[in-house]
Amino acid sequence: MxxxxxxxxxxxxxxxDYRKAESKALSGAFESHDISITDEIIRKYGRINKELWRKYERNEITQEALRTERFRQLFNDLSLTMDHADFSEIYLDYLSNSAxxxxxxxxxxxxxxxxxxxxxxxxxxxxxxxxxxxxxxxxxxxxxxxxxxxxxxxxxxxxxxxxxxxxxxxxxxxxxxxxxxxxxxxxxxxxxxxxxxxxxxxxxxxxxxxxxxxxxxxxxxxxxxxx
The missing domain is CATH 3.40.50.1000 (HAD superfamily/HAD-like)
Structure with a gap:
């Protein structure tokens, strides 16, 4: 050996366990805007987020841009008009407290x-x-x-x-x-x-x-x- x-x-x-942490953080962030999380939102976010992190691996996007771009795309898909930069900060606060x-x-x-x-x-x-x-x-x-x-x-x-x-x-x-x-x-x-x-x-x-x-x-x- x-x-x-x-x-x-x-x-x-x-x-x-990132999936559990992600789900809890998304729930908390959406609930702070009086929106109930759904399986559809979680699936859409997961798909968008995964692709953006792959782009980050390939140096096609900065981490700073990734933080907000994932929510910009998600809100476009969901026809929501919330500020994606502010939402990102709320989401990250929830995520940072999940271990x-x-x-x-x-x-x-x-x-x-x-x-x-x-x-x-x-x-x-x-x-x-x-x-x-x-x-x-x-x-x-x-x-x-x-x-x-x-x-x-x-x-x-x-x-x-x-x-x-x-x-x-x-x-x-x-x-x-x-x-x-x-x-x-x-x-x-x-x-x-x-x-x-x-x-x-x-x-x-x-x-x-x-x-x-x-x-x-x-x-x-x-x-x-x-x-």
């Missing part, structure tokens, strides 16, 4: 922290990710928190990993690994940077992309078989 010393791990949909963890995240984070340097590496928004992290049960399980907004670049680009080198003071790529749920962000990023990768494939999704992780797991506790 290969020996590692530094473990990068993604935040959303790897450690934090729901994925199943077994607490257990695996404590295991990893006892044995490795542990670093969260996320494309999320700084004020959201830091607040959620500080409110979570795993806040004492990580040595560093690397956020794309602070790094000035995002996964899958190697710049965020180079920024992590500065933050951690660690640069031995042969002893690093990244764990995450996204092939196009986490796994492609690790491959671009030249480190081993572990794809968290919770839903048994077929890998139809030309991106091959070093390892694949179907649950967080399987990491104990690798690390």
């Amino acid at each position: 290969k020996t590692y010393e530094l473990v990068f791990i993604d935040a959303d949909d790897t450690l934090f 729901v963890l994925m199943e077994n995240a607490d257990t695996i984070c404590r295991y990893l922290h006892e044995n490795y340097m542990t670093v969260i590496i996320t494309n999320g928004i700084s004020k959201v990710q830091r607040n959620r992290f500080d409110k979570s049960q795993i806040r004492d399980c990580f040595d560093h928190l690397v956020i794309s907004e602070e790094a000035g670049c995002n996964k899958p680009h190697i710049g965020i990993f180079e920024y992590a080198e500065q933050i951690t003071g660690y640069s031995d790529k042969d002893k690093m690994i990244i764990i995450g749920d996204s092939l196009t962000s986490d796994i492609a990023g690790g491959i671009n940077y030249g480190i081993d990768t572990c794809w968290l494939n919770l839903h048994g999704t077929d890998n139809t992309k030309d991106i091959q992780p070093t390892y694949s797991i179907s649950g967080l506790l399987e990491l104990k078989n690798i690390l």
Whole structure:
């Protein structure tokens, strides 16, 4: 078994249950405008938001623009005339207060922290990710928190990993690994940077992309078989 010393791990949909947090935040933001959330709104927002984050990965949109553009598109689809910039701030406030963890995240984070340097590496928004992290049960399980907004670049680009080198003071790529749920962000990023990768494939999704992780797991506790 290969020996590692530094473990990068993604935040959303790897450690934090982003879908639950997103649903709660949308409900709160719409209810603050006296609008009841519906499954249709959640589906529309999810589709729009996912595509914009993919554009962000490809450097086709800034994170600042993404924050409001998703609601501009959503309100156009729903024929709503609310101010999308103001709504975005309300939504982010709700989102930053949700720290729901994925199943077994607490257990695996404590295991990893006892044995490795542990670093969260996320494309999320700084004020959201830091607040959620500080409110979570795993806040004492990580040595560093690397956020794309602070790094000035995002996964899958190697710049965020180079920024992590500065933050951690660690640069031995042969002893690093990244764990995450996204092939196009986490796994492609690790491959671009030249480190081993572990794809968290919770839903048994077929890998139809030309991106091959070093390892694949179907649950967080399987990491104990690798690390």
